[in-house]
Amino acid sequence: LCVIIPTCNRVRELRRTLAGLAEQRVKPARVIVIDDGSPDAVLREMEAFCRTLALPVSLLNNAPKKGPAAARNAGISQAQEAWVLFINDDTRPVSPTFIEQHLRFAERHPDSMALGKLAWAPETPNPMLFGRWMKRATFDVGYDGLQSGDVLPFSKFCTANVLVPRDFLRECLFDEGFPFAAYEDIELGYRLARQGRQLRYHPDAGVYH
DSSP states (O other): EEEEESSSSOOOHHHHHHHHTTTTTSOOOOOEEOSSSSOHHHHHHHHHHHHTTSSOEEEEESSSSHHHHHHHHHHHHHOOOOEEEEEEEEEEEEEEEEHHHHHHHHHHHHHHEEEEEEEEEETTTSSHHHHHHHHTTTTOOTTOOOOOOOOOOOGGOTEEEEEEEGGGSSSSOOOOOOOOSSSHHHHHHHHHHHHHOOEEEEEEEEEOO
């Protein structure tokens, strides 16, 4: 399993996410961090932090800034593992079994994708109020009512925490016409669904946003 994380000028958030991956009971084979045009000083800070981790991290420089779709595609081009796990630079694992849970899903469902759970971090100010605002703004994936193993529509394909067989991405990549984060993940989910790829809910593999 390879973890792919796009980032841009967000060292504080990225440090928390990578630290959570370094604490996993089962480590990912590799973590690919794609920097999408951060200033040189920020890039050097990220490089220095990655060297301190007991984690196989590759840091790619994708400058000039092209957006998260292009950044993720750059990571996919470097991935060699059978499975690709997409998370964001501000979505850290809930528990030390996060990677292990995704690998268990891969064993049980070798021909499916997995949507992991996304929850507000405990330190989020007034998460209930903020969560309601996010639902009204339609940015929330909508985990209410989902059951483990449910087959989900393409609209639930969210790169904050989604596991995909790398073979699915050989000829079906993110559309780089999206210059910033704006439903580029759902659009890919649509094309994968058109190919007959199933997305299942796997809440045991959770991250905090």
